[in-house]
Each structure stands twice: as C-alpha cells, then as structure tokens.
Amino acid sequence: xxxxxxxxxxxxxxEPKAGRLRGAGYWAVILLGTLGLLMAINQTFNxxxxxxxxxxxxxxxxxxxxxxxxxxxxxxxxxxxxAKVSWYDWPLAxxxxxxxxxxxxxxxxxxxxGWEFEAPTEATVLSGILLVLILEGVRRCGGxxxxxxxxxxxxxxxxxxxxxxxxxxxQYTLPEIIRAHVIGVESVIGxxxxxxxxxxxxxxxFGAALTATGGGEFxxxxxxxxxxKSRGGPAKVSVLSSGIMGSLSxxxxxxxxxxxxxxxxxxxxxxxxxxxAGAVEACASTGGTLMPPVMGAVAFIMASFLGVPYAEIxxxxxxxxxxFYLALIFxxxxxxxxxxxxxxxxxxxxxxxxxxxxxxxxxxxLFMLIYMLLVMRLEAYAPYYATVVLLGIxxxxxxxxxxxxxxxAFMQDLTTSVANLVAILAGIGLVVGGLSYxxxxxxxxxxxxxxxxxxxxxxxxxxAVTSFVLGMGMTVSACYIFLSILLAPALVNAGxxxxxxxxxxxxxxxxxxxxxxxxxxxxxxxxxxxxxxxRTGLYAMRLGGILFILPFLFxxxxxxxxxxxxxxxxxxxxxxxxxxWLLSSxxxxxxxxxxxxxxxARILVLAAGGALIYPELMTDLIGFGLVAVIYLSSRFLNxxxxxxxxxx
Numbered sequence: 001x002x003x004x005x006x007x008x009x010x011x012x013x014x015e016p017k018a019g020r021l022r023g024a025g026y027w028a029v030i031l032l033g034t035l036g037l038l039m040a041i042n043q044t045f046n047x048x049x050x051x052x053x054x055x056x057x058x059x060x061x062x063x064x065x066x067x068x069x070x071x072x073x074x075x076x077x078x079x080x081x082x083a084k085v086s087w088y089d090w091p092l093a094x095x096x097x098x099x100x101x102x103x104x105x106x107x108x109x110x111x112x113x114g115w116e117f118e119a120p121t122e123a124t125v126l127s128g129i130l131l132v133l134i135l136e137g138v139r140r141c142g143g144x145x146x147x148x149x150x151x152x153x154x155x156x157x158x159x160x161x162x163x164x165x166x167x168x169x170x171q172y173t174l175p176e177i178i179r180a181h182v183i184g185v186e187s188v189i190g191x192x193x194x195x196x197x198x199x200x201x202x203x204x205x206f207g208a209a210l211t212a213t214g215g216g217e218f219x220x221x222x223x224x225x226x227x228x229k230s231r232g233g234p235a236k237v238s239v240l241s242s243g244i245m246g247s248l249s250x251x252x253x254x255x256x257x258x259x260x261x262x263x264x265x266x267x268x269x270x271x272x273x274x275x276x277a278g279a280v281e282a283c284a285s286t287g288g289t290l291m292p293p294v295m296g297a298v299a300f301i302m303a304s305f306l307g308v309p310y311a312e313i314x315x316x317x318x319x320x321x322x323x324f325y326l327a328l329i330f331x332x333x334x335x336x337x338x339x340x341x342x343x344x345x346x347x348x349x350x351x352x353x354x355x356x357x358x359x360x361x362x363x364x365x366l367f368m369l370i371y372m373l374l375v376m377r378l379e380a381y382a383p384y385y386a387t388v389v390l391l392g393i394x395x396x397x398x399x400x401x402x403x404x405x406x407x408x409a410f411m412q413d414l415t416t417s418v419a420n421l422v423a424i425l426a427g428i429g430l431v432v433g434g435l436s437y438x439x440x441x442x443x444x445x446x447x448x449x450x451x452x453x454x455x456x457x458x459x460x461x462x463x464a465v466t467s468f469v470l471g472m473g474m475t476v477s478a479c480y481i482f483l484s485i486l487l488a489p490a491l492v493n494a495g496x497x498x499x500x501x502x503x504x505x506x507x508x509x510x511x512x513x514x515x516x517x518x519x520x521x522x523x524x525x526x527x528x529x530x531x532x533x534x535r536t537g538l539y540a541m542r543l544g545g546i547l548f549i550l551p552f553l554f555x556x557x558x559x560x561x562x563x564x565x566x567x568x569x570x571x572x573x574x575x576x577x578x579x580x581w582l583l584s585s586x587x588x589x590x591x592x593x594x595x596x597x598x599x600x601a602r603i604l605v606l607a608a609g610g611a612l613i614y615p616e617l618m619t620d621l622i623g624f625g626l627v628a629v630i631y632l633s634s635r636f637l638n639x640x641x642x643x644x645x646x647x648x
Contacts, residue, residue: 021412025073025085028093030408032073033415036066040201044380058107060189063197064130064426065100068137069093071419075140092133099130103182116184124175127182131430134188138427141420142475146427149478154181154430160438166447169438180437187433191304192297192425192481196418199300199310202383204417206369207249207294209387210362212410213394213402216258218359219244224344225352232336233343234270235277238263239284239328246288247295247321248366251417252513252521255285260528268529271341278529279514279539282521283328286513286544289476290506291321293370297421298477300379302502305484310379316499316561320507320550323560323576327546330584338590361397365390428478435485445490456494460504460552463487467508472518479509497558507551514540514547542587546580549613557615575612575620582609582627594634604630 021029042049043059054062072093076082103110103126110116115123135154139147157177160169172180181187210216223241227233241263246255260281267277289296292314299317303310335341356363365386372382394400402410435441452459466487470479483505491501513521519537526536554560559572585591586606597605604626611623 020076020082020084021074022084026412028073029070029415030411032066032070033411033418036063036070036418037201037205037411037414039063039066040197041384044198044202044384054104054107056107056111057185057189058104060193060197061100061104061107064134064188064193064422065097065104067415067419067422068096068100068133068426070415071137071141071423072096074416074419075423077136077140092136095129096133096137099126099133102126103130110183116179119179119183123183124179128178131178131182131188134423134426134430137423141423142427142478146424146475146478149482150427150430153434156434156440157437160440166443167440169440169443172437177437181430181433184433184437186436188426188429190429190432192301192429192432192477193422195300195304196297196421196425199379200297200421201418202380202387203294203300204414204421206365206383206387206390208410208414208417209390209402210248210365211413212406213361213390214400215248215362216245218355218362220259220262221350221355222352222359224348225350225355228344228349229346230333230343232270232272232332232341234263234266235272235280235332235336236329237344238267238277238280239325239332242281242284243288243291243325246285247291247293249288249294251296252285252289253524255288256281256521256524256528259285260525264525264529266344270344271339272335274529274531275526275535275539276335278525278531278536279522279543280328280332281528282514282519282525282536282540283544284325285525286510286521287321287324287328287547290317290324290510292318293366293373296477297425298480298506301477301481302484302506303379305488306498306502308499309377311374311377312499314373316503316563319560319562319573319576320503320554323550323580324544324546326577327580327584328543330581331543331588334585334588334590337592338588338596358397358399361390361393361400364393424475425477428475428481431478431482432485441485442489444486445493448487448490449493452490452494454494456496459491459494460555463491463504464508464551467505468511468515471509471512476506476509476513480506483509491555496555497561497563499563500555500558500561503561504551504555507547511544511547514544516541545587546583549583553613553615559615572615575615575623578627579609579612579623582606582612582623585609591630593631601630601634 038049039059039062041047042052043054046053072089073085077086077089103123106123110119110123135147135150138150155177157170157172157180158174159171161171163169220237220241223237223244227236227240230236238259242255242259245259246252249255264277264281267280268274272280295317299313300310303313368389369382369386372378372385376382391402394402448459448462452462463483467479467483470482484502488501488505491504492498512518514537516534516537519533519540522537522540523533526533529536553576557572558564559568560576562569582605585597586602586609589597589602591597591601591605608623608626608630611619611626
C-alpha cells in the first residue's frame with residue numbers, strides 16, 4: 001500500500017507507472033529519495049552529518065528541489081508519456097535542483113538582507129523559474145483543476161486593486177509577487193511546506209516501512225481472524241482492515257487499490273453485489289483518513305494552524321471517526337442479516353493467536369507511535385523511533401525481513417509519496433500567499449459574518465456547501481488549507497469551537513470522495529469490483545451518509561470531540577451510538593430482534609434516531625421513548641408483519 005500521508009488527498013492526475021520508473025529514472029528516484037530522507041533525519045535530530053546544517057529556510061528549499069525533481073521523473077506530463085521518462089523531464093528536474101539549490105544556499109542571506117522586498121536580479125529570475133516549475137508539478141500531481149486554483153489565487157495580487165467590494169486588495173508588480181511567493185514565508189515555504197518538512201515526512205517513512213515489511217498483509221489477516229466468521233464477515237473485514245491501514249497511511253486511493261483486490265472479490269463471493277462491495281471499500285478507505293493516529297498531512301497542518309499539539313487533533317478526531325466506522329459495521333451487518341448472508345468458511349479464517357504471534361512487531365510499533373504522540377508529545381521524533389523498532393524487530397522475522405528488494409521498494413514508495421505531497425502543497429502555498437498578501441482572506445470572513453447576520457445554521461450550511469464543492473476539484477489538503485483561511489475564522493468568530501470548526505471543514509471536504517458526481521473513491525472501487533461507477537457512488541453515499549450529519553453534531557456539541565466533562569462526553573457518545581444504530585437500521589430496513597421493517601415502523605426508527613442525534617435531554621427522552629414503542633408494539637401487536645429475506 002502506498003504510504004502517502006498526503007491522503008492523496010486526491011490521486012495524482014497521472015499515476016506513476018512501474019514501467020516508467022526503470023533504468024536511469026528508477027535509480028534517480030531512489031537517489032533523490034535517499035538524499036531527501038537523510039536531509040530530513042539530519043534536520044530533525046540536529047545530527048550535522050558531515051558538518052551540514054541548513055540555516056534559515058535553506059532546508060525547505062533543498063527539500064522542494066529534491067522532491068520536485070523526483071516528481072518530474074516519477075509523474076509523467078501526460079498519459080501518453082507514462083511508459084518511460086521523457087527527454088524533457090530530465091532538464092526540468094535539473095532546473096528544479098538548481099533553482100531551489102541556489103535559494104537554499106542563500107537561505108540565511110535572503111533573511112538578513114530582506115530579499116523578499118529587494119533581491120539580486122538572478123535571485124528574482126531563478127525564483128520565477130522555480131515558480132513555473134512548481135505550477136507544472138501541481139498540474140502533474142494534482143491535475144488541471146488544482147493548477148487553475150493555484151494560478152488564479154497566486155496571480156490575484158497582480159489585479160487585486162481592480163476587484164470590487166471586499167474582493168479588493170493590495171496590488172503587487174510581477175517581480176514583487178514572484179519574490180513574495182518564493183522568498184517570502186507565507187506562500188511556497190509557508191505553513192503547509194513547513195509541516196511537511198518538520199513532521200509529515202517522518203510519518204510517510206513509518207507508513208512506507210509498515211508496507212514494505214508486510215504490515216498490510218498482517219492487518220488484513222488480523223481483521224479476518226476477528227470478523228471473518230461473523231454474519232457478513234467479508235464486508236466487516238473490509239471495513240476494519242481498510243480503516244486500520246487507511247488511518248496509518250492517510251491515503252484513500254492507494255488504500256482501495258491495495259486492499260480492494262482482496263476484500264472486494266471476497267465480498268462478491270459470499271453474496272454481496274459488486275456495486276455494494278465497491279461502496280463498502282470506498283467508504284472504509286475514505287474514513288481511514290479521518291481516523292487517528294496518522295490521518296493524513298491535513299491533520300498536521302490543522303494542528304499548526306490552530307497552534308495546538310497534534311495529540312489534541314488525534315483525541316478530537318477519535319470519536320467522530322469511531323462513530324463513522326460503527327455506522328458502516330451496523331449497515332453491513334444489517335444488510336447481511338436481511339439477506340441471510342454468511343461469513344467466511346472456517347478453512348479461510350486464520351487463527352487469531354497465530355496471526356498475533358506473527359504480527360506483534362506491527363502492533364508494538366503502532367502502540368509505541370501512539371504512546372509517543374499522546375503521552376510524550378514527540379510528534380517530530382515518534383515516527384522515526386517507531387520505524388526503527390519496526391525494522392529492527394522485523395529483521396528477526398524471516399518472512400518480514402527488510403532485504404534489498406524491499407528496501408528499494410520502500411525508498412521508491414517513500415520518494416513518490418513525498419514528491420506528490422511536496423509538489424501539491426508547494427502549489428497550494430500560492431493560494432495561501434495570494435490571499436494573505438492581498439488581505440482578502442480577512443475581508444471574506446468579515447463579509448460572511450455580516451451576511452449570515454449571526455445565524456450559525458446559515459453559516460454552517462454555507463460552509464458545508466463550499467467545502468463540498470471545493471472538495472470536488474481540489475485535494476482535501478488543498479481544500480482544507482483554502483477554507484481554513486477563508487471560512488474557519490468566520491465560524492470561530494461566530495462563537496463556535498475552533499477545533500470543531502476546522503474538523504467540520506475537513507469532513508465536508510472529504511465527502512466528495514464518496515458522493516457523485518466526483519466520488520473518486522467510489523469510481524476507483526467500482527473499477528476493482530467491475531461494477532457501474534454511478535451505482536457504486538450512490539451506494540457509497542448511502543453507506544457513508546453519517547458523514548453528512550457528524551460535522552454538524554460535533555460543531556454544536558463539542559463533547560463529541562471529547563471536550564467537556566466526562567459525564568457529558570459519555571452521555572453524548574452513548575446517545576450518538578444509539579442514534580447511528582437506529583439510522584442505519586432505518587436506511588437498511590431491518591431492526592435487531594424484530595426483522596425486516598415495514599415502512600411505518602421504518603419511519604418511526606428514523607424519527608427515533610433523528611431525535612437522539614440532537615444533543616438535548618428532551619429529544620433524547622423522545623428518541624428512547626420511540627424505541628420502546630417500536631419494540632413493545634412488535635412484541636404485543638406482532639408488528640411489522642414482513643418476512644425476513646424480502647428485498648427492496
């Protein structure tokens with residue numbers, strides 16, 4: 001599985017092909033990745049290897065140069081060039097190294113002498129070339145929509161003084177905006193790139209090491225041994241395994257392409273329709289980017305924007321993600337119960353003890369990672385230490401030992417993942433810079449507050465729609481960064497919880513993965529399942545329907561992000577879980593201990609779930625009262641009279 005902690009957060013416009021990375025191209029990627037990794041380790045642990053210690057922003061420029069060059073070699077300019085590295089990719093890679101290397105070499109000088117405002121001619125020219133190279137990297141790795149977004153907002157300062165109303169902003173000349181974007185600290189080398197350089201690379205290393213040493217296989221077997229035998233077992237295995245691996249890699253698409261070829265055929269074999277199997281895998285993989293401990297680059301960026309330790313993001317994100325996965329488990333179980341679907345045969349289920357005995361190094365490394373993040377608060381160091389433990393222990397396991405072949409696969413996976421991430425986030429830095437330099441970001445938030453006239457529901461609906469629409473054409477990281485500047489301040493100024501507001505944006509940005517017309521995750525899973533993409537997308541939207549509700553819940557009820565007193569948290573968690581069970585039952589038309597629901601009872605179950613969702617004592621009493629009515633009427637009135645196994 002790809003270790004991309006970018007969470008793809010969208011798939012590259014053109015994926016790197018195995019055939020492309022061969023010969024000189026392959027070894028160039030390995031060399032660049034090794035150099036970048038050594039530099040990251042040197043900087044993180046302050047090792048001063050060979051007396052080398054980049055000062056100022058030099059480290060950021062060196063990383064951009066190395067991984068942007070790798071992106072030109074790994075990712076083709078167009079689909080027709082996917083078979084091999086084109087002749088023009090080499091000079092582009094060299095230019096990226098030269099331009100970024102020049103800026104890195106003068107990193108301390110540009111700070112001391114204010115090159116952002118006035119710089120030597122060659123610095124401005126090389127900055128302009130690097131800017132063009134970054135835009136091409138964005139196009140290759142993020143696609144045309146993301147390029148247009150970066151271009152529009154990146155060039156906005158050139159014509160901001162001609163815009164009307166709150167869109168008016170400070171104007172820059174072309175040389176000024178080039179220097180501001182490339183040499184300034186709020187654009188290309190702003191917070192997103194700083195987070196990647198200081199934190200995210202380490203987690204990509206951990207994910208790649210986990211994959212290279214057989215972690216994906218272990219978690220698949222672990223999930224199968226736990227849930228494979230139960231009713232609808234293959235679907236539950238997909239939910240659990242894809243959720244675990246997605247939470248560690250932060251990658252939606254690569255998770256589907258790795259676990260999907262195993263889970264989807266198994267689901268189909270046991271009676272699940274192809275489109276339903278694809279929808280389950282799409283939802284499970286999407287939810288993985290919302291589940292701690294890793295989540296994705298966006299979570300680290302969120303922590304930086306909010307100025308809080310990453311551990312706080314982990315804690316806040318845990319219960320909403322758990323509720324989402326419980327909703328998936330409930331629905332696939334109810335679906336199986338209604339249709340009489342069985343679990344896997346005993347012969348296909350690995351022994352739990354033997355699985356744990358063989359895979360304990362992965363669990364040890366994972367627990368160590370979580371302990372260092374939550375207890376020791378060592379975000380920058382934790383993934384490296386966990387990786388060392390993982391690799392060290394795996395050396396004593398013949399089947400998981402990191403030999404030369406696996407080591408090279410590890411470096412290739414690591415390099416392409418980081419290259420994709422650096423190319424995209426360097427481009428998104430242009431959006432951040434353009435909005436910051438013109439002052440439009442603050443004006444937009446003030447305008448939104450003015451138009452909403454204090455109506456929090458109106459602001460939330462506007463934020464949800466905006467996040468969803470932008471999520472269709474941008475990576476989730478890009479969407480989040482954009483809206484954290486424009487929308488989040490307005491939500492916070494309206495009195496909403498800051499952490500809940502930022503998670504709200506993230507969740508709604510993620511929804512485009514499973515919602516038509518884009519539904520990138522559903523389309524990818526449909527391809528694996530050999531199903532119709534449109535039907536798979538509709539079922540994925542239904543299975544993941546709780547994602548439409550959850551963001552509103554934890555914004556109005558911060559106890560669902562584990563903030564507040566313990567009694568309130570436990571009460572909210574219990575009612576939320578009950579509500580999700582009831583809503584899942586209503587959507588699938590089946591209730592435990594009753595059977596298939598007729599429409600009147602189905603509506604009552606839906607109403608009960610809806611009442612429990614809202615965090616008030618009166619609505620909770622109404623919800624539980626309706627549940628009591630449903631079960632009592634079923635027992636004493638023999639209602640509803642619908643036979644199990646009926647289909648819709």
